[in-house]
Amino acid sequence: MTLVRIDGLKTHYQTEEGNVAAADGVSLSVSPNETLGLVGESGSGKTTVAKSIIRLLPDNGEIVEGTIEYEDRDITEMSMKEVRRELRWKEISMIPQNAMNGFDPVHTVCNQIIEVIQAHESDTSKAEARKRAEDLFEELGLDRDRIDDYPHQFSGGMAQRAMIALALAVNPAVVLADEPTTALDVVIQDRILQTISELQDEFDTAMILITHDMSVVSETCDRIAVMYGGRVVESADADTIIRNPRHPYTLGLRNAFPDITADSQELISIPGTPPNLTDPDEGCRFAPRCPFAEERCWEETPEPEEFGDGHVVECHRADEAEMLRKEASKRETWQKLRNQSKETASVGGNNE
Numbered sequence: 001m002t003l004v005r006i007d008g009l010k011t012h013y014q015t016e017e018g019n020v021a022a023a024d025g026v027s028l029s030v031s032p033n034e035t036l037g038l039v040g041e042s043g044s045g046k047t048t049v050a051k052s053i054i055r056l057l058p059d060n061g062e063i064v065e066g067t068i069e070y071e072d073r074d075i076t077e078m079s080m081k082e083v084r085r086e087l088r089w090k091e092i093s094m095i096p097q098n099a100m101n102g103f104d105p106v107h108t109v110c111n112q113i114i115e116v117i118q119a120h121e122s123d124t125s126k127a128e129a130r131k132r133a134e135d136l137f138e139e140l141g142l143d144r145d146r147i148d149d150y151p152h153q154f155s156g157g158m159a160q161r162a163m164i165a166l167a168l169a170v171n172p173a174v175v176l177a178d179e180p181t182t183a184l185d186v187v188i189q190d191r192i193l194q195t196i197s198e199l200q201d202e203f204d205t206a207m208i209l210i211t212h213d214m215s216v217v218s219e220t221c222d223r224i225a226v227m228y229g230g231r232v233v234e235s236a237d238a239d240t241i242i243r244n245p246r247h248p249y250t251l252g253l254r255n256a257f258p259d260i261t262a263d264s265q266e267l268i269s270i271p272g273t274p275p276n277l278t279d280p281d282e283g284c285r286f287a288p289r290c291p292f293a294e295e296r297c298w299e300e301t302p303e304p305e306e307f308g309d310g311h312v313v314e315c316h317r318a319d320e321a322e323m324l325r326k327e328a329s330k331r332e333t334w335q336k337l338r339n340q341s342k343e344t345a346s347v348g349g350n351n352e
């Protein structure tokens with residue numbers, strides 16, 4: 001059963017420089033009790049997808065195409081009033097990247113959690129809501145006595161955990177977690193991910209976990225969608241993405257976190273920088289950084305192709321996966337590209 005189904009989502013930001021295609025034809029789905037990891041470098045469009053789902057885009061952001069179905073409704077068609085009353089917190093909640101921004105600075109954390117609980121559960125008393133907030137604090141490793149503090153009295157890591165408590169307070173069907181553990185040390189990170197996973201099992205909660213860290217997703221997620229330049233370039237079950245990826249970008253990301261695979265113990269980064277998404281050209285967005293790019297990669301945008309069992313890849317050369325995996329595990333493969341881009345830069349930055 002699918003809980004959220006995103007189809008062909010295009011979300012753009014208007015800026016003085018032009019139209020930023022931050023999500024440019026994204027399709028994804030998530031089922032109850034499933035954790036979907038959304039990975040990719042900074043700027044690939046992960047947060048934009050999450051904010052589109054919960055309709056929290058800034059004023060210059062707009063969903064220009066596509067659908068986001070939740071149960072039988074299209075979220076993109078809902079009024080903001082319906083979103084606030086019927087969707088946010090109760091059905092879908094978000095743990096934002098900067099947790100402190102999720103809180104209102106003039107109210108205590110406890111009162112904010114109580115308010116969310118009572119807004120969505122009219123027969124829950126204030127005392128019951130407080131008890132639930134305290135229990136969540138404890139489960140997330142926070143001191144229950146700190147619940148009457150104001151947000152600014154919390155450290156970044158504590159605010160992040162308090163935000164997780166708020167996001168889970170009314171047992172939403174879907175939690176969007178945007179880098180939920182980045183401000184935390186490794187031991188607390190594990191504990192938080194463990195707590196979230198227990199709550200997921202208890203309430204069948206689905207989670208979309210946004211991170212740039214492949215090792216976090218490999219441990220936590222059932223399925224993984226890899227984003228690059230506003231598109232999902234590869235998606236499959238976690239094991240396939242870790243062990244048998246087909247997209248050169250996924251292969252490159254995997255090299256940057258070598259502990260997740262036995263193939264390579266060397267840390268190799270992908271040379272170059274993410275693409276400019278302002279009025280992007282045709283062709284594969286990854287071509288300028290891809291050691292395997294051919295002429296067609298520069299000219300034609302690759303269509304999604306399925307390789308069995310929900311493994312979808314957008315790459316013209318995905319059917320040569322075995323060769324790609326072998327070559328991508330070598331440092332020279334990426335080094336050549338680095339040298340090439342240095343040479344082209346020195347002759348005026350022409351990519352041809």
Ligand SMILES: Nc1ncnc2c1ncn2[C@@H]1O[C@H](COP(=O)(O)OP(=O)(O)OP(=O)(O)O)[C@@H](O)[C@H]1O
Pocket residue numbers: 013014015020022040041042043044045046047048049058060061277
């Ligand atoms: N309010 C905005 N106005 C204009 N451009 C924006 C805005 N917010 C994001 N962008 C641009 O949209 C693209 C996608 O950004 P987004 O934050 O969704 O990526 P991300 O993968 O979540 O990265 P990060 O991990 O850094 O948040 C980037 O090019 C970013 O600069």
